[in-house]
Amino acid sequence: MLNADRLSPSGLEYLAQQHVLTYMEDAVSQLLESREDISQYGIARFFTEYFNSVRQGTHILFREFNFVQATPHNRASFLRTFWRCFRTVGKNGVLPEEHLSILTENKGTDKKGVNLCQRFYPLRLSPPHLTQPTTYS
Structure with a gap:
C-alpha cells in the first residue's frame, strides 16, 4: 500500500520546488524600490499585482x-x-x-x-x- 506521506512533499520542500523564496525576495526588492508609489495604493495591492504578474508570466518583462x-x-x-x-x-x-x-x-x-x-x-x-x-x- 502507498504511504500518503511519501507522495506529498513537506511544506518546506514544496516551497523550495516552487521557488517561492525567489519570488518573495524579488517582491520585497521591488516593493522597496517603489516605496514612494506604494503609499498611493498599499502594500497588499502591490503583492497582489506582483503575484498576478508571476501567474500571468509578465513578471519577466524588462528584467x-x-x-x-x-x-x-x-x-x-x-x-x-x-x-x-x-x-x-x-x-x-x-x-x-x-x-x-x-x-x-x-x-x-x-x-x-x-x-x-x-x-x-x-x-x-x-x-x-x-x-x-x-x-x-
Missing part, C-alpha cells in the same frame, strides 16, 4: 538575465513572451536561428526535461532547424 534564468517558470514565461513577439518572423521561412540557439541551450528545458522551445511551435514537434530533412527514395 535582467539572472532573474529570467532563475526558475523554470521564469524561463517558460520568457519563451512564451518571446514566441508571441517573434512568431511572425518565421512565417516566410526565415527563422531567427541565433535566438533559437540561445533559447535551446542548456537551461531551455522544463521540469521534465522537455525542450521548452519545442513546446511553443504549434503543430510541429520541433523548430525547423532542429528537425532532419525528409528524404524520399
Whole structure:
C-alpha cells in the first residue's frame, strides 16, 4: 500500500520546488524600490499585482538575465513572451536561428526535461532547424 506521506512533499520542500523564496525576495526588492508609489495604493495591492504578474508570466518583462534564468517558470514565461513577439518572423521561412540557439541551450528545458522551445511551435514537434530533412527514395 502507498504511504500518503511519501507522495506529498513537506511544506518546506514544496516551497523550495516552487521557488517561492525567489519570488518573495524579488517582491520585497521591488516593493522597496517603489516605496514612494506604494503609499498611493498599499502594500497588499502591490503583492497582489506582483503575484498576478508571476501567474500571468509578465513578471519577466524588462528584467535582467539572472532573474529570467532563475526558475523554470521564469524561463517558460520568457519563451512564451518571446514566441508571441517573434512568431511572425518565421512565417516566410526565415527563422531567427541565433535566438533559437540561445533559447535551446542548456537551461531551455522544463521540469521534465522537455525542450521548452519545442513546446511553443504549434503543430510541429520541433523548430525547423532542429528537425532532419525528409528524404524520399
